[in-house]
Amino acid sequence: MKPDISEAVPDPGDHHPDGATRASESTLTAEASSRTLLSDALRRLRRNKLAIVALVWIAIMVAVAVTADLWVPQTLGDPIKIDTTKVVGLSLNPPSLAHPFGRDDLGRDILSRVIYGARVSLAVGVIATAISVMLGLIMGALAAYYGGLADSFVMRLTDVFLAFPYILFAIALMAVLGRGFLNIFIAIGLLGWPTIARVFRSSILQVKENEYVDAARALGAGDLRIMTRHILPNAVAPIIVYATMSIGGAILTEAALSFLGMGILPPTPAWGLMLAEGRGFIYNAPHLMIFPGLAILTTVLGFVLLGDGLRDALDVKMKD
């Protein structure tokens, strides 16, 4: 089981002397409050250099991954197709100017494969996290809002899920579902919900005590309206922070699964798969492993640093 991100107690970030006055101004109207909170957070995020670097790096990765079809195969070479006439001469070529990351055992350009691998990783990170967040929000809301039996049931269910060793659970799910792209989304998405549900539950429980919720109820608002209009917007900050960090976690899990042969199917270029394939060439061609690993590291680091920055900007305490 990997250590839970929510267990890392955050640094007590910088103090913003203007924070207090701003908050009292913004209580005048509900509309103004949501806008001010957001712009306030954005302003603080802009001051965090590391988070901005992370954001720019993620933006570059996304841009490169999305536009890859337009220029990568033409300039670097196809990430999957093997040129059988040239394999012998090109196999395992070390990095060069024309091929900065070198070539793999089948003569394919590694930079091209790393770029296409970014598509897999980013898609898994975002979609699996989206599934976890959806499930987690629903379950967390059920538990916190209705309490009692629903709460006990959901919380015990999260206990059961969290009692399982995480990576073993992921492998077992992949064994049930079968390897492949779609199943990775499902497996990692299914595994992520309990922590989101817990984070969301506790933040709803805090928000629920506020008088404006009572006021809305007194005005005759229904459960769904109270939930979507009054509780969700106020309980969402920890979820944004946690989801950003989970994208990195999902990318790491996908890489681990693919590395263990339980994830993406070859010949699709995926970073974990490339590491598994490159492992056999550690003695004579280590560049097969170095670059996909660096790609994983820098991508996950981007999401971790952005998550840290958002946490400080939104002033979220992520104590369990």
Added chain:
Amino acid sequence: MLKYIVRRVLQMVPVFLGVTILLFVLTVVIPGDPIAMRMGERNMTDAQRASIRKALGLDKPLYQQYGDYLVRLSKGDLGESSRARRPVLSIFADLYPNTIRLALAAIVIEIIIGIGAGIISAIKRYSFMDVLVTLSTSILVSLPVFWLGLMMQLLFGIKFKEWGLPYLPVVNMTSDQFPPWAHMIMPSIVLASVSTAYVARIMRSQLLEVMNQDYIRTAQAKGLSPSAVIWKHGLKNAMIPVVTFIGLDLGAMMSGAILTETVFNWPGIGYMVYQSILQRDWPVVMGGVIIIVFVVMIINLLVDISYAFLDPRIRYGAESS
């Protein structure tokens, strides 16, 4: 205190039952014919198949199969590996010491480096060391552990040997060439890497928080030296969450380190379960996960009890609610 412990133990029962149900469902829905798995590719008549099904209890309804399974479990019978034809319990009894040895080495690294780095960066806040620690913990939590293992093998195992420097064994647990402890160095560092970063982060933020408390100001005001304030008053309270994290992490490591063990061919339980999943040896997978979950739960229980012992707010909070 006793009331708290009883409550905490009773909470474990439904969770453990839930785990057995989940596992049972997994093995039912997993693709593949359990009889073919057991008997290999031999040709069998339908009558033979039926008799094997009966012998294995696969002809009964599912709830009854689950009941039988629970009864066997309560007697400590975890079944037999369908490949090795050995009791699952004895397989894991043989391998657990290897996992524990690696875990203990990793915990020692976590304690020394994690706590040390956390204290230094908290005391010297905003210094070069603090920035270094903060940045390197971010990098460590973003590192794929298996890649870290591969890179260490490349550098300390292969390149150091090429360059004529003292080098480390790349894989396995024993060899003629190296003493056993040399084999543990790289896997234990890799296993400890992520958690060490978390320990450092928690230690830093806890110490910073505690140093803002009134009683610390009192201690400073009565003229204690800065080091006495930190060591005698600050660390005592700041350590509680750190110790809890390390305890929970020890529990997590008892579930075996699949990735680390795979990269280093370390014959631990995580590697065993992973191999069994690949070979579809379901009794070993199920039995293994049951053992692992049980051990992890016991360790978490002990951590919680000692936490409640150290911090009265927890046990009174739990009793009053």
